[in-house]
Amino acid sequence: MSIANPLMPQMATILDITAETPDVKTLRVSGKDGLPFEFMPGQCAMLSVLPVGEAIFSITSSPTCRDCLEFSIKNVGKVSSYLHSLAPGQQIGIRGPYGNGFPVDQIKGKDLLFIGGGIGLAPLRSLIGYCFANRDDYGQIDIVYGARSPADMIRKSEVKETWAEQPNTNVHLTVDAEFPDWKGHIGFVPNYVTELAFTPANKVAITCGPPIMIKFVLQALDKLGFAPEQVITTLEMRMKCGVGKCGRCNLGSVYVCKDGPVFSLAELNELPGEY
């Protein structure tokens, strides 16, 4: 009859911390023996630093990476700023995985168009890594990634070198404005998506970024002829329990932590727009 308390974290250790941008660090975290739990791309975990609190973050590593979980975390709040201040070797609490994850089976055989903005690349990166590890299951991969400035791009060398060299893969980078050392595309992500004129046939678009970017990306995809069923995004809301009970991420009859955070645009259209 003994059931486990779903709010009870397990122990984890920070293996290392890399500064990605002026306000984003990537933490590599392991449980007692490697991965603290099995998960799928798009799922999240609660990280605990006591007595500061607990916050939910998307897992940015692919489940095919077997030795640790990676989290790319922007310094915006109480828990995230404390995580930024820690050093490798620190023990923290972790629980998860939470959420539904990306529909990796449903999108098999499709061409994939990833559209990320700023820190919004973090949850996409888990799926991108998964697709590269299972490359034959997926068609052409296009990755559009933008940030305010070149300095605000996360996982820069991986995006530019590793991803761009994958078979049947194109990486399209853009920044919001001109910068002295930037020779690539200049302009907002949604406009770049329009300029690149992606065709919707046999394609699924997966997007994550700041709410304002997502809003205009959805409009751009609609104009390009993408049906709501072909567009997938992942939501971010305040969460405390992660298991569909505490009430914060309630959206109509669903809880984003449990029934999301990944939704197709068709599914989102059926829910209150309160996110």
Place this chain on the structure above:
Amino acid sequence: MKKMIAADELAKLWIRLAEKSTLFLPVQDGPTVLYQPWKDGAQVELEAFNSAISPKDIFLPREETYLHYHCSGQSLELAAVEDDRAVTAFGIHPCDLKAIEMLDRVFMEQEPADSLYQKRREKTTVVALSCTKPDPFCFCGIFDVDPLDAPGADVMAHLVDGYMHLEARTEKGKALLEEAGDLLENSTIDKIEREIKTTDFGLDIKGLPEDLKSRFDDPAWDELYKSCLSCGVCTYVCPTCYCFDVEDYGHDAEGERFRCWDSCMFGHFTQMAGGHNPRPSRKERVRQRFMHKLQYYPEVYNEIACVGCGRCLRSCPVNLDIVQAIKALGGEKVEHR
């Protein structure tokens, strides 16, 4: 198994029950009645109208610590805090027990089960008590609550002519009556006959959940919230509200993590670290609470998350209670409109 005990002998029963469990019952506490652990001399108010706050806190306490932590250098130790005490919940009204069954679905049926809630529920014996004197605000009738019967009770109790009659409905209930066997005699009544008159406030809720599905942007929401003070009292007294918070308390070396009641009426409830708030004003928050009761919960569980206990009618300082909300949304009988 049907037993009875003289009402003026009940203190003996409570002493017995309190020996082996924490006994919660409705106690007069200053001007209000609250479900509290029994202690000698407590002024138990079995015939009072509904307690000021629902007995949900027997299962979902206002605050509960569930882990202790110790930090030293870079190492961290976490220890679970378990609550294994047996509980007797005595004198629970049928409306409140129905509300607890609504919480059961959220905390026990929806995976993963909430172990803190479930353990307490499993270790609690519920003695439900039929109503004798409903409050002018009671409107349980429209939510199919029978004020004379609580189907989920372990023991169903009735106060009749100076006696409390106790019928065991489950194994747990039978065990309770056997435990106090020497204090009880066989019940002399078969069926309880009593007329309980409650109001319906002229409400007609038939079809309201389905109707509201397409009314998230209804103009009624632009008016309804205006008197709300964001005090949150509706959520605290409500037997079907269950939102909670998780917080830490302590210093760098040691402390604890607890959960406590929270309220979707508060602005910070959904405030994100980056500054974005999906429910930024009272309008969104009032809509969230009533839509959850009247549409979101029923969509999953086929039942409106209200039992007509009347607590929000008694407590809201600006009369923005669920009856007003249902009326504003058109859930009124034609002749009352």
